[in-house]
Amino acid sequence: MSRFFNPDNPIMEFIAKIFDLILLNLIFIFSCVPIITIGASTSALSYVTLKMVRGEDPYIWQNFWKSFRQNFKQGTLIWIFSILVFIFLGMDFYIINSQNTTLFAVIRMLLWCVCLVALSVFLYVFPIISHFVCSTTQALKNAVFMTFGHLPYTLVMLVIAGLILYLCACSVKTFALVVVISGICGFSVVAFIYSILFDRIFKKYEPESPDNIE
Known part of the structure; x- marks a missing residue:
């Protein structure tokens, strides 16, 4: 029994991490x-994950x-900028959806591609500013570079985000389930999964002496 409650026990480490993620999730929601x-x-x-x-x-x-x-x-600043970008894209969709021509169907597909790129950039940019010391403009440029420079990781993150959005839109039950899980540990768990990917990406850009890393 004493071995089970040993802090170095893998099971206890897992339980402790779950509690940390729940606590982090609550702090994030309130903030x-x-x-x-x-x-x-x-x-x-x-930063924490x-x-x-x-x-x-x-x-x-x-x-x-x-x-x-x-x-x-x-x-x-980046949050406000992201809101403005997606409002602009939403207005574009509203205008395009009122047209049924072949040309607008092509434009609609291109607009979806732009939305995916924009989402990818904003998935990268917040971890970037939390980990590296750089200007806002440079952070956005780095986010664009990493979006395309690490495309397999980007696709994995988009699939996770897409799955969550699909569950939200699938039915009232799945939407409620997502809301409940998000309230308990959903945000922190997703951020933790993303951070596993960001850890592999960021290591490629970290100097041997991390003087410019927080």
């Missing part, structure tokens, strides 16, 4: 309540708050 803080909260979520993936500093609240404060301005 997103003002809506305008979603960008900074997302970058902080990525990447540390969890790498087995580093386990202090959830301290690390979350540290990243939230450091990336508040940058994360908020």
Whole structure:
């Protein structure tokens, strides 16, 4: 029995990680309540989950708050920019959907491609600003570069996001299930899975002496 409660026991480590993810999820949700803080909260979520993936500093609240404060301005600017981009794309869809010509059908397909690229860039950019010290413009450029430079990872992330959206739109029951899971640990678990991918990507760009990494 004493072996079971040993902190180094794989089962206990797994249980501890689950509790950490639940705690992180709750902190993330509460920090997103003002809506305008979603960008900074997302970058902080990525910062903490990447540390969890790498087995580093386990202090959830301290690390979350540290990243939230450091990336508040940058994360908020990118969040507002992302909202404007998707509002613009939504207006384009509204206009195009009112037309039934072959030309507009082609434009609609191209617009879907643009949406996927935009989504991919915003999936990358918040982890980038949480992990690397760079300007907002450079962070967006790096996000675009990584989107296409690591296409297999990008496709995996899009599939995960697409599956979640599909479950939300599939039926009322699956939507409710997604909402319940998201309230418990959904956001942090997805961020943790993404951070496994980001860990492999970011290591390619980290200097041997990480002086420019937070």
